[in-house]
Amino acid sequence: MRTSKPSDSPIDAAGIIRTRSNIASTARLRENLETAQSELRAVDGTLFEAVSALQRGLTLGTQGANATADSDNRQMIAIEIDAILRHLGGLANSVYDGRYVFAGGAGNTAPSRSMRMGATNTAAIRKIASSPFRTAVARRSRCRATRSSSPRTSS
Numbered sequence: 001m002r003t004s005k006p007s008d009s010p011i012d013a014a015g016i017i018r019t020r021s022n023i024a025s026t027a028r029l030r031e032n033l034e035t036a037q038s039e040l041r042a043v044d045g046t047l048f049e050a051v052s053a054l055q056r057g058l059t060l061g062t063q064g065a066n067a068t069a070d071s072d073n074r075q076m077i078a079i080e081i082d083a084i085l086r087h088l089g090g091l092a093n094s095v096y097d098g099r100y101v102f103a104g105g106a107g108n109t110a111p112s113r114s115m116r117m118g119a120t121n122t123a124a125i126r127k128i129a130s131s132p133f134r135t136a137v138a139r140r141s142r143c144r145a146t147r148s149s150s151p152r153t154s155s
Helices: 010-065 071-092 119-129 132-149
Strands: none
Touching: 010 071
């Protein structure tokens, strides 16, 4: 028997209404899941890019701490690290569907303003590149390397 209006069969009508509600709820759930998956793919790509940038920064830091790095090398490293920091600031301000994805509950507010570096850091880069502390660390590294590579005498 086919029900064309609720009064034909109130029991069947209630089941039809429940089924329609479940179908609509399932469609909303599927749409929400697709949206969440898309956002997570975008965030995953951004985080992968950030990890790559951080790994490059670690490599540069290791190169800069090397005893053979001179002032010019350290300055080039500092400039590249500055670029990496600016890039990370841009990644921190990634937007998906009109919202900042790393802003937590404040999706309309950019989470990172402090990582936007520029001309004001040129002096800091030069200071790092010619740092006496950096030179002292390099000298200490060379001394350790020399001590550890020298032959030991038995007493």
